[in-house]
Amino acid sequence: MNPNPRQNxxxxxxxxxxxxxxxxxxxxxxxxxxTVRRDVQxxxxxxxxxxxxxxxxxPASTTENIAYRQRQAMQADGxxxxxxxxxxxxxxxxxxxxxxxxxxxxxAHALLHHKGLRVITNNLxxxxxxxxxxxxxxxxxxxxxxxxxxxxxxEAAVDFIRQFKVDIGLIGISGIESDGSLRDFDYREVMVxxxxxxxxxxxxxxxxxxxxxxxxxxxxxxxxxxxxLFTDEPPPEPFPALMSDAGxxxxxxx
Numbered sequence: 597m598n599p600n601p602r603q604n605x606x607x608x609x610x611x612x613x614x615x616x617x618x619x620x621x622x623x624x625x626x627x628x629x630x631t632v633r634r635d636v637q638x639x640x641x642x643x644x645x646x647x648x649x650x651x652x653x654x655p656a657s658t659t660e661n662i663a664y665r666q667r668q669a670m671q672a673d674g675x676x677x678x679x680x681x682x683x684x685x686x687x688x689x690x691x692x693x694x695x696x697x698x699x700x701x702x703x704a705h706a707l708l709h710h711k712g713l714r715v716i717t718n719n720l721x722x723x724x725x726x727x728x729x730x731x732x733x734x735x736x737x738x739x740x741x742x743x744x745x746x747x748x749x750x751e752a753a754v755d756f757i758r759q760f761k762v763d764i765g766l767i768g769i770s771g772i773e774s775d776g777s778l779r780d781f782d783y784r785e786v787m788v789x790x791x792x793x794x795x796x797x798x799x800x801x802x803x804x805x806x807x808x809x810x811x812x813x814x815x816x817x818x819x820x821x822x823x824x825l826f827t828d829e830p831p832p833e834p835f836p837a838l839m840s841d842a843g844x845x846x847x848x849x850x
Contacts, residue, residue, distance in 0.1 A: 599644075602627070603635045610645050615653035615806045649832035653806055674804045674828030674849075675699045679706040681849035682766065682802060682826050688712045690763050693792045694722050696747040696785055697768025699802040701725060707732070716760060718753050718788055720746035742782070749784035757791045765796025769803055771810035776819040776838050779812035786814040798823045805829035819844050 599607060602625060609624065610616055622632045636652045639645045646655045678699060683706035686692070691714040694700045704725040707713065711731040717723055718737035726732050739753030767789050771779040778801065780786050793799050799822040808831045819842035826847045830836070839846050 599639065603639060606632070606635055607639055607644055610652055611654060615648075615651060617651040619650075621652070648806055648809060650805065650829060675702040675802075676706075677828050677849035678802050678804060678826045679703040681847055682800065683707050683710065685824075685847075686710065686713075686764065690714075691716075691760075693717065693757065693760070693762050693765045693796060694719060695765075695767045695789055695792055696745065696749075697802070699768040699804065700766060703766060703802060714762075716757065716762065718748040718757075720748065737788075739788075740784075742785075747785060749782065749788055751787070753788045754791045757788065757795055760795055762796050764798050764800055765792040766800045766802060767792055767816070769801060769807065769812075769816055771812040772803060772808050772835065773811060774809060774834055774838070776842065778816045778818065778822070779810075780814055780816050781812050783814050786816050789816045793817050793821055801825045803827050805831065808832055808835055818842075 606621060606625065609621065618629055618632050618636065622629050625632070636645060636647055640647050643655060645652050675698060679702035682703050686707065688710060689712035694704060694715060694717045696719050700719060701721050704722040707726065708729045710729065713732040714735070715726055715732055716735040716737060718739065720741065723734055723736050726734050737748050737753045737756045739748040739756065740750040742749055769778045769780055773779060780789065793816070801822050803825060805828055819838055822844055824845040824847060825839060826849060828849050830848055836846065
């Protein structure tokens with residue numbers, strides 16, 4: 597297709613932000629929701645963007661995630677609401693494992709005033725954030741550092757985590773598919789996340805609304821393996837029914 601000037605500006609905005617709501621685009625460009633939806637439909641048919649419930653994002657890949665800096669800017673308000681909802685549920689004196697992702701980093705910020713925490717993490721960014729909490733005992737996982745996002749992955753990280761059994765394992769993921777699978781891109785990261793699931797008494801997932809129906813290559817877990825899923829918007833069908841059938845508590849942060 598040959599996008600008109602407004603469609604081209606819309607496309608550039610989505611590429612710059614990675615993901616944006618239809619309402620935000622309508623407000624930004626001073627047009628109706630119907631006009632934005634029509635533009636998005638044309639761009640999606642051309643393979644230039646991908647629609648999701650309530651918004652639009654850059655086309656998904658099953659093999660490669662969006663760049664870390666771009667992900668930091670995406671859904672920032674939603675991630676902050678998710679983080680506050682999770683922090684409100686974490687009691688003092690709790691042991692946790694936090695894995696990779698910009699949402700788990702938002703959770704780390706929300707835990708800065710918690711007391712008596714013992715946190716294990718393979719995320720250097722999480723460690724840097726929580727090091728400012730003097731009432732948090734911080735344990736850093738060893739392994740290979742993935743430079744693009746300061747994540748620690750690989751067999752050494754897996755072996756390290758196997759030493760522990762924590763109260764709550766909090767994992768961020770890249771996609772949740774309609775078959776009930778939770779997925780990510782880097783198999784080394786997936787190995788670590790699977791180990792966290794196995795070594796946690798409760799497993800919580802932090803996933804903003806863009807993660808539903810987003811494909812990724814490697815399976816981390818399936819819905820029956822988790823206890824609670826925190827998100828920022830009500831998920832589309834069939835996910836509420838899937839989570840109910842799997843016994844997963846759905847928490848939509850306000």
